[in-house]
Amino acid sequence: MRQILDRLLKRMIRKGGLVVIWPNGEKTSYGPDKDGAYTIKLTDDRAIRAIVLNPGLAVGEMYMDGLLVPVDCSLYQVMEVLLANLQTAGMGAVPIMNARMVLGTIFRRFKQLNNAVRSRRNVAHHYDLNGRLYSLFLDRDRQYSCAYFARGDETLEEAQLAKKHHIAAKLKLDRPDLSVLDIGCGWGGMALTLARDYGAKVTGITLSTEQLAEARARAEAEGLSDRVKFELLDYRAVQERFDRIVSVGMFEHVGINHYATYFGMVKRTLKDDGVALIHTIGRSDGPGTTNGWIEKYIFPGGYSPALSEMMLPIERSGLIATDVEVLRLHYAETLRHWRRRFAANRDAIQTLYDERFCRMFEFYLIGSELAFRYQEHVNFQVQLARVQTAVPMARDYITETEQRMMSAVPAAAKADTFVPVAEKVHA
Structure with missing residues (x-):
């Protein structure tokens, strides 16, 4: 050998x-x-x-x-x-x-047969870990998805804020009290931002009990429980219709067998003049497979699609792709921040789990970062609508909205306030 x-x-x-x-x-x-x-x-x-x-x-x-x-x-x-x-x-x-x-x-x-029961089990495998783990390497809002680095030198907090406002701008939240469905709401950061800064009424759904409890606690603490509700619910079970739909970092867990069902649900639950925004990891080199190590240890049932694999079920659903953006290297920079924060707090994380877990997570963060730097991994943001008039003809409104919202954010909210818990920093 x-x-x-x-x-x-x-x-x-x-x-x-x-x-x-x-x-x-x-x-x-x-x-x-x-x-x-x-x-x-x-x-x-x-x-x-x-x-x-x-x-x-x-x-x-x-x-x-x-x-x-x-x-x-x-x-x-x-x-x-x-x-x-x-x-x-x-x-x-x-x-x-x-x-x-x-x-x-x-x-x-076969590996991506993610029915409701299997989806719940897959989510629990990664997202129901000890909540303190994520606080030790994510930003203060616990955004566990690709940040948006317009310049490249942003702090993690600034880039994650920019990501939320970039997505919100594409949702065209141009009047108060618009109803929004957040599919895969995580710890609630996006939903709370849309309610607090844009006056939306948001329903966030997740399959993680840990994330659900934290999101509800955050809504209560911020006095937003009247505008934001979080539910333990599979996307296939949604019945209500919404003005806007957003999904950030969840589509990777749908599985190729279920794309038609997923986009059919978006079409069914989106109002006639509604707008949806799907933010997902993808691959620029065409259809592929999930790395065996990632599939076994990190995201069972997960798959990052090629754009071609998304567009056919979108077309068949009757939805219109009104905007597509490819974010290159943004996730590599995001993962670089996470990797360094994890290393700085490695000793504290080891007290939550063990040395083998730390090595597993290190390999995950490093391998993922390098996949975005040297392989064909990117992020797609696909804006969808039922009718062509749902969004303006030109994209200027996106830049104007996000610039206005980011300029109103206090400098303290953009600052890198990360303080390592552990004394020893590992390379």
């Missing part, structure tokens, strides 16, 4: 450098950069075998189990070398990954 892995790495590492320390202590260098190479140690032959047979799953598992160890460098540096070279070489350089991708494509519909 070592000979196979050796050949794979020689074929793949064409820029930068990587040194592997094998279980018997021998070293092998790969790539043209011998001086600046990063080093990993494989501590057991099991790691070699696992990586050869299923690299997409095994690299993360071996790091979690301590069988793959960065030496005098960070996991980020090692992963950057691997993903940058994989992007350059293509899947053909790693035949087993290419073969598993083909198999994944064949079986992906």
Whole structure:
């Protein structure tokens, strides 16, 4: 197995450098950069075998189990070398990954059979973790989705505020008391913003009991319970009609089998002159599969669609796509902030779970960031309507609204107030 892995790495590492320390202590260098190479140690032959047979799953598992160890460098540096070279070489350089991708494509519909029961279980797997975990690396509003970096140097708080106002502008909340459905409302930040800053009446739905309790508590604390209500409800069970519909970071959990049902629900529950905005992770290189490690440990049943996979069910539903925006690298910057905050509070997080959990989450944040930097991951914002006259002919109203709202935000609300709980900061 070592000979196979050796050949794979020689074929793949064409820029930068990587040194592997094998279980018997021998070293092998790969790539043209011998001086600046990063080093990993494989501590057991099991790691070699696992990586050869299923690299997409095994690299993360071996790091979690301590069988793959960065030496005098960070996991980020090692992963950057691997993903940058994989992007350059293509899947053909790693035949087993290419073969598993083909198999994944064949079986992906089965893996994404997200009925109501399975959807609830999938959501609980990630979103019903200890609530303090998320407070230790997200912004103060707990926005757990791609922020909006118009300049690139924003604080996380500023970029998340900008994201909410960017989306609100596309919803065209041009009069008070518009009814809004927030599908996958998280901890309530978007719903509370729409009610507080735009005078909307919002219904937020989620399948996470932890998020539901926090969202309701926040609405009560802010005195917005009369304008915002949160429900434990599957999107398929919504019956009421709304002036506006928003969904941020939830469509990734729908599953390709259910896109027709999802957009059919949007069409059915959106009023005749209504506007909807769907914000989702996507892929710019066409249909694909979910990484095996992400699917097993982070988002079971999840899938980030190609735009082509979204547009056909949108067209068949009778909805009109009135605006499509592709956000490139915005999520990479968001994840960079999350990764650094997680590292700063790693010791505190370890007291909530354990070392293996911390390694799992580190691998998740790093791998996700690099997927947006070096692979074809992006974010789509798709604005939808039932009639063509629901939004203005030109996009100027979006920029005008978000600029007006952001200029009214106090500077303190945009400041980076993050203070690490832990003393030790890990690279």
